[in-house]
Amino acid sequence: MTKQEVELILIKVSSGGQDALYMKIYKNGTTCRYGVGGLPQIRTSGMSFFNDPRFFDPLLAMIPDQVLEAPVMYEEATPNGDLEYVIAFYGVSRNGETGEGADWAKSTGLRLKVDRQTKFSDPVLPLIDTLTTAAIELTNEWYFDIMINAGYKMLSSTMPKETIVSHPRTQTEINQDFQHYIDQMKSGSKNWKMADFDKGKVYERDGRTFKGVVRETDESFAIHFYPNKMETEGNINEVPAEEKPWWKVW
Known part of the structure; x- marks a missing residue:
């Protein structure tokens, strides 16, 4: 598979059956995400149609050609609990669709399932971390506005009109989800900052x-x-x- 053929980048981080992060970034601008990379799982998700590759292009530019040429699959026993990392690439539509309705003819990617105390050491691990971190950083401000919309019905002026937000049913669950989001943003190893997410918008x-x-x-x-x-x-x-x-x- 070549970079020119890639239309969708999917990123997933999970542990113990819970998704810490799930993202789909399309070349056509469609962007989906829930989670920050920590647990418990954040159930508030968003899908926006940006109509441009503002997230896709910089992320694809970071991907070495070798990753697209040869998939990497590794799995080991997980007696101490599992961590699973997936970065998948899809392209060449069979049905002419290039968004959620696409039927992809080509795919490749990276999948690692390791023990929480793994001794596995390979250059693919820092690559996965780099790509996952970049995808989160690129979409952090947009996902912040998704969380604000879910919890407080506030619509950001920078959010596309074509946006779908899904969240837990009750206000108590929504508030708890928001609390998990803030906790993970502030306490995670990346120490994400939200101080500038209010700039240039109403x-x-x-x-x-x-x-x-x-x-x-x-x-x-x-x-x-x-x-x-x-x-x-x-x-x-x-x-x-x-x-x-x-x-x-x-």
Whole structure:
């Protein structure tokens, strides 16, 4: 398989039957994701249609040609619990579709299933980590807005209109899911930062627009939503008492 033939990159990290991360990034711009890379599994997922390869192109550029030419499959006994990593590539549509409805004629990729205390050592491991980290970083701000939309019905101005958000049924479960998301973003080995995810956008709810302002330290995270008129009426840190931020997250 060649880079020119690749239309879809799928990334999955799982352990003990739970998905820590699941992503599908299409050349046509369709992007799907749930999870941050940690457990418990985050059940809020998003699918957006960007109509451009903003995530696909930089990720594909990082993939060595050898990975597409020769698949790698490795599995070992997992008495201490399993970790599974999958990076798969699909292309050459049989039915003319290049999105979720495609029937792919070609596929290849990397799949490792190892013990949590594995002694397996191979250059493919850092490659998988590099590609997975890059995919997360490329889509982190978009997935942040997916989580905000699921929990607080706030629609980001940078999110495509063609977006589907799926989340747990009850508000209690949604709040718990959001808490897991924040915990994993802040406590994971990559130490993801969310401080700039509020820049250059507004949020809409019930016909009103709001400015989302993230407050983040090493120990805490909060997002406040201010009526958008405050942007032009003064410093958002000096809000009149009757217009205190009306929503706060953890």
